[in-house]
Amino acid sequence: MTNLRFGLLGLALIVALWLAGRLVTNEYVFFAGYAVAQYILLATAWNLLGGYAGYVNFGTAAFFALGAYVSVAVNKLFEPPLIVLILVGALASGAVGLAMGYLTLKLRGVFFSIATLALAIVAQAVVTNWEFVGGSSGAYLLRPTAGPWGGSYVEYLFYVMLVMAVGAVVLARCIERSKIGFGLAAIRDDELVGEAYGVPTLRLKLLVTVLSGALMGMAGAPLPFYVAYLDPPSAFNLAYAVNTIAMPLIGGASTWVGPVIGAVLLTAVQETAMVTISSAANLMIVGLLMVLFISLAPNGIMGLLRGVRSRA
């Protein structure tokens, strides 16, 4: 399938979900749908760097929360439309990705990972001391009652997130099948050999780090409106980092399908566990599933499916 056709398919999916949404009267569906779309976006963004190039980013929460907090700040100053907040969030997180990448991507991947882990801690310290966006006591936001095209605002947020998620998946698929994607695969398999064959490894790594960071910032920008109250411990929750790593790895990290499958599956499991058991047990399930999958099925569900198909 060409990229254009795939993009049109994504567009058709959005329209279909929008039409289906006309029939929905229960607000909860949009709340849950937003969570799924947000995780598809985050997992796909993580996978650009983690799955394709093999560089593990532990700082999802930092990029995501940065998008959310920049959005709070800009909204407080100018109250621009949501799309502007999303673009500003993308810009801010992309810039942080560029700086981080420039400083650490020349070394082995482990050092980049450790730096991202530390980034999450430092970003939280910065936001906790940033009184303008509420500091440690958090920020309250008034969520508009209605979306710009009728319907509730949560419904509107869901469609915005859906468009971004579908866009990210289409982008990921384009990258995967382009020269960039092959270059990234070379980095993942053997960076030194790739370098020797003329793959511009540093430039490619920087490019996807910026893209991945920007997408995470975009995912965070609508968050303040979704939750209506944002404080540092919840915005920087470790669960974001664990989920965005677990989802691609469980689904299968080397293709665009993996993060989507992982995100849908894990969000569904967590929504159920949240209702039926407790929120702590819920995190335990994610942790255990992740460790089990990477130990026993390193290529995730997609890898298992491929294994079954090749044996049949």
Next chain:
Amino acid sequence: MVDPLAVLNAVVAGVLLGGFYAAVALGIAIAFGMLDIPNLAHPAFVVVGAFATWLLNSHFGIDPVLAGFLMAPLFFLLGLALYRLYHICFERRGEASLQGLAFFFGVLFITEVGLVLSAGADYRSVSAPYIGASLSFAGMVLPGRMLVPFVVSIAMIGLLHRFLARSFTGRAILAVSQDQTALRLMGVSPIRIKTLAFGLANATASIAGALLIIVEPVEPSIGRDFIGRAFAVVVLGGMGSFYGMLLASLILGITESLVSDMWNPSWAPAIAFGFLLPTLAFRSGGLLGRKL
């Protein structure tokens, strides 16, 4: 005007704090600095050690430092098991980098949530005669809760350093960090040596945990505050260098103490990152180590 005695006190407090950080970072200096195993879960194991110490102290009245040493053999065995699992699942398959990192991150998460589920999310503390006491010396105050961890930490690092430098096994551990093939040619199995070394690294978590709960009350997620610090210290000190790690710990401790006292304590956790990033970017060999 800054009071020179206040500065001196902050520096002394920083030295004591840095000595304690070195105890937490020691396990990572071995596992990551020497064996190249990015054990992100080490600080979480330190917290497990702290909770075990709390259990022994509050139920049987055992001294916290003694409790830390009593638990160490158990942690050693757990370390052996964890390395075996890591080796079988990742190292042998040659997928150590991406999958291994995610594996340890998952273990960190499971350990933390496991602690919340089994012991609750409350702060725990221990009691010992030296925790409330303090020494005064020429206008400086040395609180026992900082002094004891400092002394124990330095003693532990000194002993371990002696073991690595003098004994056959210790030298084999140093060798495995430099050249596995050469070690194999000497008739020593690198995997066995690495298993042993990882066990040792894990055993230090028990003692560091005891020191942690002496220094401050502990809750399950507190380990996260130490991941950045411990890795920053190991990288800044130079991979594989104990003395570098100790020096970097002291520098970090002093800086954090000065920033907390003179400015704002909420910035303290960010300082480690301020060390880590420039080190990675401009001096990847650290203070006393080999270049990466």
